[in-house]
Amino acid sequence: MARSVGSYEVHGIDVGPETRCAHYESERDVIALRLGCCEDFYSCHRCHESVTDHESQPWPRERFGEPAVLCGVCKTALSVSEYLDGEHTCPACGVEFNPGCRRHYDRYFEGSIE
Helix, strand or coil, rough: CCEEEECEEEECCCCCCCCCEEEECCCCCCCCECCCCCCCEEHHHHHHHHCCCCCCCCECCHHHHCCCEEECCCEEEEEEHHHHHCCCCCCCCEEEEHHHHHHHHHHHCCCCCC
């Protein structure tokens, strides 16, 4: 399943207009992430596992300057660096992101983030 969010397609299970999915539905669950294996945006790692037939690969470290995080509120595509520097807040619109996503950074971003 995919949903158009701004000018991007976001894949997952029951993807809403702000990128929430069947797995993560809080007010702050408003990002989608691009994965290195297929370069598509997914609501979460569990959505990727549910709708693809291949193993997930994180976004490559050498490409952290490219858009790989989508804010579901303002539809701005952020680089990994912009996302990480924003400390759980969208630099474009100011919406707060879920800080719990940090637990899954290894699934989304290659190498150690801390």
